[in-house]
Amino acid sequence: MTPRFDAIGLVVSDMAASLAFYRRLGLDVPPEADSAPHAEAVLPGGLRLMWDTEEAVRAFDPGPAEAPGTGGTALAFRCDGPAGVDALYEELVAAGYRGHLPPWDAPWGQRYAVVLDPDGRGVDLFADAARPAG
Structure with a gap:
């Protein structure tokens, strides 16, 4: 199996x-x-x-619990377009969650942002970048 x-x-x-x-x-x-x-x-x-x-x-x-935010675990959530990344990031920060990296246009072709969950774990918010009109 x-x-x-x-x-x-x-x-x-x-x-x-x-x-x-x-x-x-x-x-x-x-x-x-x-x-x-x-x-x-x-x-x-x-x-x-x-x-x-x-x-x-x-x-x-019973061993020492590793600090949850330091274990290298990250989760990524796809948003509905670049504006969705911006809106969700702002909503979460306004609700009191810590922003880690504000929205930016990543060189790999996505709109990206990172917020921290209550345990300090990075949570990625992303969407495919808008394609230039051409």
Whole structure:
């Protein structure tokens, strides 16, 4: 049997704060998950995004929990065009989330921005750059 990529797991310090952030990005997570030690959202195509509290992880791995924002995990959310990147970045920053890199036109042909989730993890917002009229 060949392994199949099935899920991305995030360790979070505050489940409710983390889920509120990802709900603003369009993920469907039930409200009762805010107080649970584990939560999941099924993404298009069947991939799952999972959240576990630091306490839940310590229950099976008593070693020191790595600071969630330093683990190299980043998630990317495609937006509806360059203006969508700008609008979502501004909405999240206005809601109190930390902006990391304000929207810019990346040299690889995308409008890009990075905000930080409540645990300091980078979340990329992107869209294909507008093509010049020609």
